[in-house]
Amino acid sequence: MFLRQLSYLIALDKYRHFSRAAEHCGVSQPALSAGIRQLESELGITIINRNRRFNGLTEEGQRVLAWARQTVSDLSNLRQEAAFAQDVAGGSIAIGIMPPTMQVIPLLIESLRAAIPALHVSITVCSSAEILHQLREHQIQLGLMYLDQIPPEGLFDTHVLYQEQHVLAAGEGITLPHTRHCSWETIGQLPLGLLNPQMRSRQFIDAAFREAGVKPHIMLETNALELLHTEVLASRLATILPVAALPERSGILQTRLLENLPTPDVGVVRLQQTIMPTLSMRAWEILQKLDFHHSYSI
Structure with missing residues (x-):
């Protein structure tokens, strides 16, 4: 029948x-x-x-x-x-993120699942270049990265979430000047833990030290934010990180503002397609309503 x-x-x-x-x-x-x-x-x-x-x-x-x-x-x-x-209720979506944005992901997932309750999310941590490659190869549907890294050929849609602001952060056991800002000369005398030199966030910092004529006292370099967080919270090292990459317990840290650092736009990226899957369209609609400018600035 x-x-x-x-x-x-x-x-x-x-x-x-x-x-x-x-x-x-x-x-x-x-x-x-x-x-x-x-x-x-x-x-x-x-x-x-x-x-x-x-x-x-x-x-x-x-x-x-x-x-x-x-x-x-x-x-x-x-x-x-x-x-x-x-x-609306489910589906699966893959997102590539650069390391300094790991703290942003819970907010993104919360926003997506508020409208798509059973959504399955796969997160890959990689460089901005790898995010673009995986988008082109349809290995991921969304990227979270520096938007000034997007090539000019017009293959991608973007939405700004916030402008990245770096700060000096240290535990209570490390002495910092009692000022709102901290000079690069003073920072250069502190025991520092920083992200790896290959990371663009670190490259901003290295350029600022060079411009100030300061050779920093770097004791740890890593691509693992969790390790940096542990060392900083234990007051063994100070660090320079984007506000979005500070540990969740950042309220117990001392923070100081920095000068002469770029504030690049960070946002979500997707590959332009003639036919867009329904779930990807729904997710993009949700993300376009987000604005984290006040959440990740001091």
């Missing part, structure tokens, strides 16, 4: 005419008649009173019609539910 046979029966009861019912269903009259006969054969009953014209349904046909209407209605509801589940 095929669902289209049930649709033929419903249309025939509605139009009371074989030709008009067939036209409504987008088939020929012989095809509609054959479908109804096949339904009768499968059920072993007579559904239609026939002569040369449609003379209504038999008593058994009326009962089959009731079941047909319920079945077709249930199928329609199922399709709507499936579309709803795909668009």
Whole structure:
């Protein structure tokens, strides 16, 4: 039994005419008649009173019609539910992020799941160049990175979330000047733990030290934010990090503002596509409403 046979029966009861019912269903009259006969054969009953014209349904046909209407209605509801589940309730999305933005991810996921409750999220930490590569290769759907790293050929859509601000951060056991800002000369005398030189965030810092003519006292270099956080919270080292990359317990840290550092835009990126998957479109709509400028500045 095929669902289209049930649709033929419903249309025939509605139009009371074989030709008009067939036209409504987008088939020929012989095809509609054959479908109804096949339904009768499968059920072993007579559904239609026939002569040369449609003379209504038999008593058994009326009962089959009731079941047909319920079945077709249930199928329609199922399709709507499936579309709803795909668009709103669930699905899977992959996001590539650069290391200094790891603290931003919980806010992004919270915002996405507020509208897509069963969303499965896969997070990959990598460089901005790798994020762009993975977007081009359709390995990820979204990236979180410096937007001035986006190539000019117009292949990507972007949305700014915040401007990156670096600060000096240290535990209570390290003495810092009692001022709002800290000079690069003073910072150069502190035991420092910094991100690896390959990271663009670190390159801003190295350029500032060079411009100030200061050679910093660097005791630890790493790409692991968790390690930097541990050392700083224990007052073994001071660090320079974007506000978005400070540990969650940053309230117990001393922070000082820095001068002569760029404040690049950080935001979400997606690859432009002619046909965009429904879930990706929904996620992008949500992310475009986000603004973290006040969340990641001091």
